[in-house]
Amino acid sequence: MLLAIAAVIIGLALLVWSADRFVDGAAATANHLGMPPLLIGMVIVGFGTSAPEMVVSAIASLQGNPGLALGNAFGSNITNIALILGLTAVLAPIAVASQVLKREAPILIAITFLVAWPLVDGVITQLEAWVLLAVFALYMGWSIYQGMRGGDDAMAGEFEAEVKAHAMPLGKAITWLVIGLILLIISSRILVWGAVDIATAFGVSDLVIGLTVVAIGTSLPELASSIAAVRKNEHDLALGNVIGSNMFNTLAVVGIAGAIHPIDLDPLVFSRDWLVMALLTVLLLVFAFRPNARQNRINRVHGVIFLIGYVAYTIYLLKTGL
Secondary structure, eight states, rough: OOHHHHHHHHHHHHHHHHHHHHHHHHHHHHHHOOOHHIIIIIIIIIIHHHHHHHHHHHHHHTOOHHHHHHHHHHHHHHIIIIIIIHHHHHHSSSEEEOOOHHHHHHHHHHHHHTTTHHHTEEOOOHHHHHHHHHHHHHHHHHHHHHTTTTOOHHHHHHHHHHHHHTTTOHHHHHHHHHHHHHHHHHHHHHHHHHHHHHHHHHHHHHHIIIIIIIHHHHHHHHHHHHHHHHHHHHHHHHHHHHHHHHHHHHIIIIHHHHHSSEEEEEEEEIIIHHHHHHHHHHHHHHOOTTTTOOOOOHHHHHHHHHHHHHHHHHHHHHHHOO
């Protein structure tokens, strides 16, 4: 048991560190290749910040623990909105000016309701998973199009400042890209082994471990980047990190896990976890993009509401999932 706990702690720490190196290396490499800042932010950084969820879920599914994979995806989405945005907004209200985000938020709502379709019958088949991956490919095409024509969008300037702040020589960028990816895979294997061992020892489902410990751990890059962005007055970047990550989690992470191995679902996944995720996503849209507001922002009251929701969900999860 102590070895499994140590594996989770070491795995999470290494996962967060390697994800950060991977994102920096990938973004700097893309900048050397002449990619527009908004495209780097929406695609490269989006992939990078969701890389922990993708790798952990793929390995969990390969090892026959698809519940851990699904819990990681949905749990990360819930954590991103309720815990990360909630905490960030309490520290400093998040002002929203980007037109790209205003277009992306309704797409996130649509994708969240789309993923309910394979959940209803209690199993995510490989065909349904491939459909999610096909939708993800379409979304990526749209993101590339938006990134290429981003122009003077508020978020483009914020991404440009971040790319300049993390500039590095091409050789160093490629080195960190490769090292980060290798360590992501290694740390994910360590984390999945430890999480499954703990779940077995305590008699807890791997779904619950995925929704809690693993979800929080793999969401730490988003927490760090969102708080850092708000401190630098890059508010759109903070919200963009969460919206982009949730898009990737819902389509790519669930899709990859289901394509590797069909996922048999606990009925609570739909009636509890998806429902909470959908409610939080709708609240995010309502709070951040109110039609008659003088300035769109997620204020401290909204942040407190998110945090209360996260605590309530976690308590309910532990009561119903044990």
